[in-house]
């Protein structure tokens with residue numbers, strides 16, 4: 485994982501030796517709810533012990549304590565961790581958010597300070613295109629480059645008033661056709677259109693002479709934002725180990741609701757597997773099938789519980805003219821991290837991402853995803869009420 489800006493999420497863990505032979509019971513949470521790596525071990529059907537069973541007479545190795553594998557649940561008690569009551573809202577309503585303020589300890593997003601680099605990365609939107617979707621909603625896909633990695637991070641923009649400054653900036657020597665092809669136009673493209681409609685940088689019009697609103701001009705209402713980390717398994721191969729695919733779909737649905745006047749942005753970051761990459765995540769899945777939870781599996785592979793950073797998301801949101809946002813998340817670390825080293829972005833509200841099956845609105849149920857969500861709540865401080873989990 486390149487060392488790009490912002491949270492380096494390198495939990496200060498004392499890593500165990502792989503498949504620690506002498507597991508012992510302990511509390512894995514510190515006061516902040518951080519995971520403290522200690523001596524983790526997979527369950528007694530781990531390769532080491534199962535090899536013993538299969539290859540010869542069993543040894544006297546004791547089984548791991550059940551508390552290690554199924555820690556007792558302590559309901560979150562931090563103010564602001566409550567899941568907003570959206571009961572009674574129709575499926576066509578934008579869910580209520582709860583105000584958050586990361587500048588005060590009681591602000592509803594924990595007190596953990598992410599390790600952020602002092603400056604934000606540089607980002608540039610190099611192309612944008614209109615994507616009509618299978619649901620009938622329309623969005624503009626923005627593809628970004630940056631100065632810290634070679635990945636194509638994306639912004640999926642709902643609503644016509646959110647524009648990229650770097651995309652709209654005039655490039656030396658370019659023609660109007662160049663601008664149309666890279667998506668730096670206002671309004672809509674149509675056969676035969678020859679002008680981009682952007683008369684001067686920063687003063688977009690709609691291609692018909694009228695002025696288009698930029699994200700900053702719109703100002704009054706903060707857009708809905710989701711910072712999404714790539715998940716090949718959950719988004720492409722229908723995995724029921726996580727709810728990533730469902731979250732992506734639901735974020736897009738909420739952003740395209742007619743009642744969502746401020747538009748929406750999904751920042752899609754290429755940090756697969758919470759930053760450890762697909763190959764390592766697949767190894768983690770095997771460890772999970774051997775009895776570890778999602779955090780333990782990462783630590784056993786000598787990765788932090790969460791290796792992600794959000795500086796690119798902050799920089800992309802700024803490029804899209806945003807200063808204040810409503811963030812769709814249950815993750816308190818994400819709120820603080822996306823605000824940037826100098827609170828370049830302010831998260832005004834948090835809108836909870838409640839699994840659809842918990843709300844009785846479709847979704848899916850599987851022991852794997854329930855274990856995944858439980859671990860997020862118990863070990864990663866996620867602000868979801870486990871009591872809502874249907875039994």
Ligand SMILES: Nc1nc2c(ncn2[C@@H]2O[C@H](COP(=O)(O)OP(=O)(O)OP(=O)(O)O)[C@@H](O)[C@H]2O)c(=O)[nH]1
Nearest residue numbers: 712713714715726755756757758768778813814815
């Ligand atoms: N290492 C690892 N990564 C996982 C696992 N399950 C899902 N992921 C990754 O976790 C990331 C999804 O996290 P997000 O959807 O941003 O969720 P979050 O930060 O936990 O919190 P929310 O914003 O509340 O959804 C994706 O990159 C997934 O690939 C797992 O078991 N192990």
